[in-house]
Amino acid sequence: MYKWCLEIDAQSSSIWSDNAAKWGPKYAIDGLLSHTSTQFFHSRPEDNPWLQLSFSQTTILTGVVITNRLDGHGERLKDVIVRAGLRPLDRSFRGIIKINDKCGMFEGPGETDKLHTINCSSPITAKYVTVQSVGNDAILQINELDILSGNRK
Numbered sequence: 001m002y003k004w005c006l007e008i009d010a011q012s013s014s015i016w017s018d019n020a021a022k023w024g025p026k027y028a029i030d031g032l033l034s035h036t037s038t039q040f041f042h043s044r045p046e047d048n049p050w051l052q053l054s055f056s057q058t059t060i061l062t063g064v065v066i067t068n069r070l071d072g073h074g075e076r077l078k079d080v081i082v083r084a085g086l087r088p089l090d091r092s093f094r095g096i097i098k099i100n101d102k103c104g105m106f107e108g109p110g111e112t113d114k115l116h117t118i119n120c121s122s123p124i125t126a127k128y129v130t131v132q133s134v135g136n137d138a139i140l141q142i143n144e145l146d147i148l149s150g151n152r153k
Contacts, residue, residue, distance in 0.1 A: 007056040011091055012140075013049045016042040025051055028142040035070050040143040043133075048096055049140040050132040052089050053147075061103060061126045063119035063148035069141055070113045076141055078108025079134045082118050084126035097132050100124075123150060 010025035017023070023042035027034065028051060034040040043049035061084045068074045085100025103120035110116055129147065133140040 009054045010041075010051060011054075012041065012043060012051045013094070014044040014046055016044055018044075028145045029053065031144070033067060033070060034143055037071050040069060040141065041145075043138075043140040045137045045139050047136050047138065048094070048132055048134055049138055050089070050093070050097060050130055051140060051142060051145070052131075053129045053145070054088060055127050055129075058086070058125055058127045059147065060150045061120060061124045061129060061147065062150055063103065063117060064129065064131070065146040065148065066106070066110075066116045066118070066131070066142055067144040067146070068110045068112060068114050068116060069143055072112055073141070074112030074114060075109040076139045077106070077110030077116065077133070079138070080106040080108065080118070080140075081132050081134055082106075082120075082129065083132075084120070084124040084129045086125065086127050088128050089130055096134055097130050100126070100128060100130070103129075117148075119148070
């Protein structure tokens with residue numbers, strides 16, 4: 001697994017209670033596991049919530065590993081689609097993401113305190129990775145998101 005914390009930025013479609021200090025997208029890539037009900041990424045309930053990572057350099061993505069919440073509600077992680085490529089998603093985007101290549105999907109439901117791996121069907125050259133939970137009134141929650149990559153370009 002590779003993590004370039006200083007070279008990754010994260011943004012999301014929403015943040016639970018609009019409180020980035022407790023549930024902002026940065027917590028998905030901070031390298032720390034939260035054992036409490038805060039300090040992990042948590043969206044509001046919304047249609048098709050998403051998290052986007054952007055890298056300072058391109059990488060060859062082979063998959064992602066999602067560490068689910070450790071404190072409960074792990075079943076909320078479901079119908080997750082991971083996409084990767086060279087095109088950024090606009091922060092105001094709403095709907096089902098169709099840009100960039102589909103890496104893979106996790107149907108779920110997830111489990112509390114578990115790792116869930118989504119492998120790409122083939123390596124993808126990426127500067128952007130999106131993770132989206134598809135559905136009405138869905139919640140996307142990620143304790144930690146690790147990138148699986150062969151190397152950086």
